[in-house]
Amino acid sequence: MAKNSSDAFTGLEAAIVLIAFVVVAAVFAYVILGAGFFTTQKAQETVYKSVEQSTTNLQLIGNVYGLASDPSSGIDEIKFSIGLAPGAQAVDLTKLKIVFSTPETSPVILPLGDTATITTFTAKDAGAGSSLYFMTPNQQIEIDFIVKPVPKNTQVTLEIRPAVGAALPFSKTTPATITNTSVLS
Numbered sequence: 001m002a003k004n005s006s007d008a009f010t011g012l013e014a015a016i017v018l019i020a021f022v023v024v025a026a027v028f029a030y031v032i033l034g035a036g037f038f039t040t041q042k043a044q045e046t047v048y049k050s051v052e053q054s055t056t057n058l059q060l061i062g063n064v065y066g067l068a069s070d071p072s073s074g075i076d077e078i079k080f081s082i083g084l085a086p087g088a089q090a091v092d093l094t095k096l097k098i099v100f101s102t103p104e105t106s107p108v109i110l111p112l113g114d115t116a117t118i119t120t121f122t123a124k125d126a127g128a129g130s131s132l133y134f135m136t137p138n139q140q141i142e143i144d145f146i147v148k149p150v151p152k153n154t155q156v157t158l159e160i161r162p163a164v165g166a167a168l169p170f171s172k173t174t175p176a177t178i179t180n181t182s183v184l185s
Contacts (some may be wrong), residue, residue: 018042020133057088057165061140064149064172064184071178074149077116078184081126082168083140091135093123095163100147102154110145121145152178 007116061083066075078100084091092114098121101107113120114131126140135141143160150156152174159169170182 002128012015024121026093030082036093057085057091057162058168059085060168060170064156066156066178066182066184068149068178068180068182070149071180073101074148074151074154075174075178075182075184077144077146078156079142079144080158081140082135084135088137089164090137091162091164092136093133093141096123097161098145099157099159100145101157102150104154106150116144116146118146118148127171138151150174152176155184156184 002030032064034145037127059082061081064080067077067079069077096112098110099107100110108118110119110121112133114122116122122144123135124130124142124144125132126142132139132141153176155171155172156174157171161167161169174184175182
């Protein structure tokens with residue numbers, strides 16, 4: 001009796017086909033895992049960017065002052081200091097906008113300028129008094145701008161809008177008695 005020798009080759013062929021399937025499955029799994037890791041990394045970047053956009057990097061430091069060249073007319077200049085929140089990134093002041101309004105006036109959007117006017121604000125280093133265009137951590141910046149005279153007991157609404165991050169809104173009220181330099185409460 002002669003045995004058929006093709007049985008051995010059938011087993012070998014089956015093993016080769018099985019190995020080929022395992023190799024293809026491994027390559028496919030590697031590609032899927034790589035795509036998954038890439039997607040996870042992009043999702044993590046999106047979360048970090050969202051957190052950066054939703055939190056404010058700025059904080060008000062100290063009081064808001066109203067200056068009056070003629071106290072009987074009202075406050076015609078506003079000064080206050082800002083700084084960066086702990087851990088915040090540096091801020092480009094040329095992209096910063098300040099929105100000023102009162103109940104009697106429409107909101108005015110003020111960009112950075114070289115001199116304080118009704119249409120621009122200045123940013124100076126609180127210690128040195130020199131003009132700045134970039135705010136770094138641990139730095140205090142003095143903001144100054146001119147407004148149309150604001151009478152006594154009037155609410156003043158300010159919003160500081162950086163290019164990145166949430167705006168910093170706050171409201172203050174002019175005092176009942178206006179002097180040349182008044183603290184807005």
